[in-house]
Amino acid sequence: xxxxxxxxxxxxxxxxxxxxxxxxxxxxxxxxxxxxxxxxxxxxxxxxxxxxxxxxxxxxxxxxxxxxxxxxxxxxxxxxxxxxxxxxxxxxxxx
Amino acid sequence: xxxxxxxxxxxxxxxxxxxxxxxxxxxxxxxxxxxxxxxxxxxxxxxxxxxxxxxxxxxxxxxxxxxxxxxxxxxxxxxxxxxxxxxxxxxxxxx
Amino acid sequence: xxxxxxxxxxxxxxxxxxxxxxxxxxxxxxxxxxxxxxxxxxxxxxxxxxxxxxxxxxxxxxxxxxxxxxxxxxxxxxxxxxxxxxxxxxxxxxx
Amino acid sequence: xxxxxxxxxxxxxxxxxxxxxxxxxxxxxxxxxxxxxxxxxxxxxxxxxxxxxxxxxxxxxxxxxxxxxxxxxxxxxxxxxxxxxxxxxxxxxxx
Numbered sequence: 001x002x003x004x005x006x007x008x009x010x011x012x013x014x015x016x017x018x019x020x021x022x023x024x025x026x027x028x029x030x031x032x033x034x035x036x037x038x039x040x041x042x043x044x045x046x047x048x049x050x051x052x053x054x055x056x057x058x059x060x061x062x063x064x065x066x067x068x069x070x071x072x073x074x075x076x077x078x079x080x081x082x083x084x085x086x087x088x089x090x091x092x093x094x095x
Numbered sequence: 096x097x098x099x100x101x102x103x104x105x106x107x108x109x110x111x112x113x114x115x116x117x118x119x120x121x122x123x124x125x126x127x128x129x130x131x132x133x134x135x136x137x138x139x140x141x142x143x144x145x146x147x148x149x150x151x152x153x154x155x156x157x158x159x160x161x162x163x164x165x166x167x168x169x170x171x172x173x174x175x176x177x178x179x180x181x182x183x184x185x186x187x188x189x190x
Numbered sequence: 191x192x193x194x195x196x197x198x199x200x201x202x203x204x205x206x207x208x209x210x211x212x213x214x215x216x217x218x219x220x221x222x223x224x225x226x227x228x229x230x231x232x233x234x235x236x237x238x239x240x241x242x243x244x245x246x247x248x249x250x251x252x253x254x255x256x257x258x259x260x261x262x263x264x265x266x267x268x269x270x271x272x273x274x275x276x277x278x279x280x281x282x283x284x285x
Numbered sequence: 286x287x288x289x290x291x292x293x294x295x296x297x298x299x300x301x302x303x304x305x306x307x308x309x310x311x312x313x314x315x316x317x318x319x320x321x322x323x324x325x326x327x328x329x330x331x332x333x334x335x336x337x338x339x340x341x342x343x344x345x346x347x348x349x350x351x352x353x354x355x356x357x358x359x360x361x362x363x364x365x366x367x368x369x370x371x372x373x374x375x376x377x378x379x380x
Contacts, residue, residue: 011124012124018117023114029103036367039151043374050141060131093284134279181226188233188378205307216301225345
């Protein structure tokens with residue numbers, strides 16, 4: 001997982017963009033680019049890794065604990081709503 | 096910059112390792128690896144990006160503000176000592 | 191929640207320590223303490239806030255999705271094991 | 286430091302707001318507030334600690350390396366411009 005073909009495709013797209021960022025950084029270092037620009041690109045790389053983390057974490061929580069057809073385990077709470085609330089908070093740590 | 100050939104070489108080595116991590120992640124997603132393992136690998140990728148950030152930041156601060164042969168600008172402080180103290184703190188944000 | 195009296199007590203203890211750190215910082219700023227020391231104390235404050243986050247997040251996940259006496263919802267996975275694995279990863283973001 | 290009375294006053298104001306947040310959290314835990322709300326408040330507390338970090342770090346860099354009346358140490362660069370560029374990047378790590 002990410003299980004759905006759509007989730008998988010999106011994760012792969014993100015990873016290809018990240019690979020492009022890493023390659024651009026490698027060239028930038030080789031060419032002696034100004035540190036200040038490198039730092040910006042590294043911050044963007046971290047942002048992209050965090051975005052990927054948030055997406056895979058979201059899939060993971062939904063797969064593990066999201067509602068499924070038949071069961072509605074802890075009836076008082078809607079797990080999907082809870083996961084959404086949780087991800088909203090965790091995303092503030094993944095910027 | 097990183098200016099010295101040695102700094103440059105180390106930054107490039109780090110970037111190659113990071114590219115390897117990204118490629119391994121892409122394969123892992125394609126193969127439907129368990130999310131929990133993907134999350135570990137993404138956390139390691141972020142750690143590597145942070146390590147690179149710390150290293151380039153350190154070079155940048157030394158280049159901008161480190162002692163140079165002739166001048167010793169704000170005589171009361173040793174800029175190298177200050178930069179080292181600063182990086183020690185910033186590294187706690189870059190884990 | 192944190193629901194159990196023990197969890198609650200620990201969260202309150204952490205918050206009291208954090209309050210102590212904030213008060214010490216306020217005094218330090220008033221007294222004109224060196225920035226470098228202030229930065230260390232602020233990094234420690236952030237560490238303490240992250241530690242609290244990790245603890246409350248752990249309680250929250252267990253309450254929402256942890257095993258309960260009667261039901262074992264998605265039989266293939268042990269939610270407690272999954273939560274532990276997840277928290278292990280999230281803690282790397284909460285240092 | 287922060288040296289100027291204005292910087293000091295602002296740091297103290299931030300710390301008082303943070304103390305208020307910590308006290309509100311302590312009450313919230315005592316009253317058994319929902320974890321989801323606690324997590325939001327803890328994320329806000331971390332944000333406030335990061336905001337304080339950014340501010341003190343900015344003061345610190347300016348004090349150590351900012352331009353001063355007489356000297357213009359490494360003539361090719363304007364340290365104030367460099368510090369501003371640096372803080373812009375570091376702030377992305379301090380959200």
